[in-house]
Amino acid sequence: MSERLTKSAARNIFFGGTIFFFVIFVALVAQSVNYAIVNGAVPSESAAHGKRIWERHACFDCHTLFGEGARFAPELGQVWLRYGGADDPDGARDRLKDWIKAQPSRVEGRHQMPHFDLSDKDLDDLVDFLRYTSGINTQNWPPKAKG
Ligand code: HEC
Structure with missing residues (x-):
């Protein structure tokens, strides 16, 4: 052969x-x-609108979502849970909205987040989007909650 x-x-x-x-x-x-x-879960209409706000204001220029984006600021995929959303959804919503409204903090030595002129409805929708992302099973990715 x-x-x-x-x-x-x-x-x-x-x-x-x-x-x-x-x-x-x-x-x-x-x-x-x-x-x-x-x-995955089907996003609500407000969460879908929140995602468009996220994109329009290019939050990913500084933040990551599930590890995707820039690493200037904290990962936000689980920020809803970090702000206590599991036990106190109303409180977490207020804390997140207040945080966004209070920027920039002007605290010396910290990276600064700019002020975004968002309506109360837009802020609610953004928070709904971040609440939605926190419910997605990413198999613990990224490994560190704050990126
Ligand atoms: C120019 C960069 C930049 C952009 C753009 C930006 N952020 Fe931030 N953001 C930051 C920085 C820096 C921090 C952390 C500041 C600190 O800890 O003092 C932060 C923190 C946050 C936090 C709190 C995170 C935590 O773990 O406490 C939230 C929520 C947030 N940003 C949401 C948003 C949303 C929503 C957008 C888009 C509308 C956005 N950010 C756009 C820079 C940015």
């Missing part, structure tokens, strides 16, 4: 390998989509 790889054997390995890994790829995509459907 010759040691050389014949043309047709090479072709079979190429097509066989391509199909094999394509099937694995499709299975992994299906698994990810299924995972997202099972572990």
Whole structure:
């Protein structure tokens, strides 16, 4: 038997390998989509609007959300829980809105957050968005709550 790889054997390995890994790829995509459907929640209308405010004001220029964004300021994916949202949703909402309204703090030595001129409704929607992100199962990503 010759040691050389014949043309047709090479072709079979190429097509066989391509199909094999394509099937694995499709299975992994299906698994990810299924995972997202099972572990995600449908955002409310206000949370969806809050996300648009998040994008319009480019909060990610300084903050990360699930590790995505700039690292100038704290990670905000779980900020709702850090502000006590699990036990005291009304208090957490007020604390978050007050924090955003009170910026910049002008405290020496701290990175500063600019003032955003947001209506009360916009602030509520932003908080709804941050509340929504805190409910997404990210399998503990990012590993440090504050990024
Ligand atoms: C120019 C940078 C910058 C931008 C843009 C920015 N922030 Fe911040 N933000 C900061 C900094 C810096 C801090 C931390 C300040 C401190 O601890 O004194 C902060 C803190 C926060 C906190 C409190 C986090 C905590 O763990 O206590 C919240 C909530 C927040 N920002 C929301 C927002 C939202 C919502 C937007 C968009 C509308 C936004 N930020 C845009 C810089 C920014």
